[in-house]
Amino acid sequence: MANQMDSLFSALADQTRRDVVERLTRGEAPVKELAAPHDMALPSFMKHIDRLEEAGVVSTRKVGRQRIVALTPGAFGPAETWLDRQKQVWEGRLDRLEALARKIEAETNTFPGDDP
Amino acid sequence: MANQMDSLFSALADQTRRDVVERLTRGEAPVKELAAPHDMALPSFMKHIDRLEEAGVVSTRKVGRQRIVALTPGAFGPAETWLDRQKQVWEGRLDRLEALARKIEAETNTFPGDDP
DNA sequence: GCAATAGTTAGCTTAATGGCTAACCAAATG
């Protein structure tokens, strides 16, 4: 994956991984527990954890024979920022269009060339 | 791609496609113009447009021999909503933890069993 | 009407994804 944002968005582009994230917002948990609701072999499931970790969404530490997985605070920041910026530019453009529309409206309600 | 959110997030998990989105926030454009900054064969580029369209991020219409591409208003809604909800639950949990911490703090500042 | 332009269709290649099994290792438990 080229850049950070690619791996962040693509980490979230999978139901299994989003489920894991949702579970983790309610507190960290070992892999086995996270895997339980997903009908999937452990090695397959671990790949999802790996992808979340590589994307920085999650961090893990080993405690005894368990691997504890926890959400990384602020991990979604870049994604949210990007989405917000798009909305901002988009809405800025709509505002300008609206202003223009109002101006044209005003002008058509008078004779053309009323205010030279 | 299974569900809607999968294809939405994965549509954004690519620099080329995010570039297209950013360009489109400043107004619709024909495919050729969108493709110009990207060193890529047209058919390859068109696949990106197709993916954006399938994800509902973009809509297209044919005008003469051109295909005009425009951003779909509110297309990011589901993604933003999901991200917001995670933050909300996450922060709610932090709040409860903080409250708990304060309570413990208060209790350790008195004799245990002071208020039975 | 002929040439250039803007896509489109078809078919190919390479690499990444998402899943599996089998076999292994290390910590915990009876």
Add this chain to the structure above:
DNA sequence: CATTTGGTTAGCCATTAAGCTAACTATTGC
């Protein structure tokens, strides 16, 4: 100490993604 438990490693498979070229179609402009 033997067994179970929780991961881990290795290797395989099918599908999808992301790129390409070549050849075709439909509009537009001279």
